[in-house]
Every structure is written in structure tokens, then in C-alpha cells.
Amino acid sequence: EAGVTQSPTHLIKTRGQQVTLRCSPISGHTSVYWYQQALGLGLQFLLWYDEGEERNRGNFPPRFSGRQFPNYSSELNVNALELEDSALYLCASSWGQGSEKLFFGSGTQLSVL
Amino acid sequence: GESVGLHLPTLSVQEGDNSIINCAYSNSASDYFIWYKQESGKGPQFIIDIRSNMDKRQGQRVTVLLNKTVKHLSLQIAATQPGDSAVYFCAENISGGSYIPTFGRGTSLIVHP
Helix, strand or coil: CCCCEEECCEEEECCCCCEEEEEECCCCCCEEEEEEECCCCCEEEEEEEECCEEEEECCCCCCEEEEECCCCCEEEEECCCCHHHCEEEEEEEECCCCCCCCEECCCEEEEEC | CEEECCCCEEEEEECCCCEEEEEECCCCCCCEEEEEEECCCCCCEEEEEEECCCCEEECCCEEEEEECCCCEEEEEECCCCHHHCEEEEEEEECCCCCCCCEECCCEEEEEEC
């Protein structure tokens, strides 16, 4: 069984640009979570999607957005990139609302120059 | 020994020693806890979990202890091996609802051969 897959694995952008990160959950999982992990820091919650709907949002500005598609895959969009957006962006999936255990992908390493 | 740097706390041990990684959680309503291991370049991977109706749970070479009175978790790794070198995160959750799993700061474990 395939795990959570994320693409691309690495990305280099410049300030002011926009980026889209992609995530495919484990087959059968309906919930997708996005976390930001800055270098040496913990995981900061960004967004949670379940059954195509945004269920919760972390303390991030509106230029961080996303969506979940009917096949439960998800995109994270970041507009007007800033230097401090440089981080590892992790996607996790779970069986659905109320499910407790998250399964993580390997992340997308975003560098903003 | 354990030291607290600018970002991640670090625990350095010798191969074969037992390691203890500590975590304080914040929400007294949390009733489900998970330890994750994150190796370099990878996403966090599930190690072991424990529910609040237990105070100890054992896995293969790992034991999790839960002290609800002081909101404290620990992860014990027996006979630590170089392959155990990674960052370890605890996560707290509330079962059955829409609570977002919240991750601790993480501890970097370095195992010296």
C-alpha cells in the first residue's frame, strides 16, 4: 500500500512568487492535514481538510490557502512568498474526522530566496 | 546528557544506553498521545501511542509513560542504536472530535557508536 506522497520534494522560489504543493493521501483516507516545519522547529498546523471541506485553519495569514479534491488529494497554495516561508511542508492523512493517528509524507522543502 | 539549544533540545547517548525523551503537554482534556520519529529528510513516523486510561505502554524496545497529574509524557528507548538517531515528537489529541493534533517542540536524539 502506497503511503502519503507529496510533490515536489524540493522547490526554490523568490520573494513575491506563488507556489503550489501537492499531496496524495493513503488510499481510503479522507482527511488531509498540512503542517509547516521551519528548520529546527516543531510542526505548526496550517490547514485540515476532510471530505472536500476545510475543517480548521491554523494561525497563518490568508496567503496560505488550499483545497481538497473529490479524490481526497490536496493542494497547498502560498501567495506572495516571504523569506520566512522557507520550511518543510508536511502533509498527513488519516481515516477521517475524529481519527487520531496521522500518517505523514516526506514533505516538500521550500526555499525562498 | 541533555541540553537545550536555541531551537531543539538535544539528547546525546552512547550506543547501548537507554534513552529517555520527555514531553510536556498543555491540554488537560487531551486523552490520546502519540510519539513520532522523524529521520533526516523524512516525515514523522508513528512509534507508539497511549490513551489516557493507561499510564504505561510497551512496544518493541520502546516504552511510553504518561503522567496525567503533571501533564507529562516520556519515551524510553532501550539499548539505543545508531539507527535511533532522529528527532522525536510527542503529539496530543482529543479522541472522536475535530481537535487538531498538536505537536511538541521535538527532541533531537544523537546516538554515538
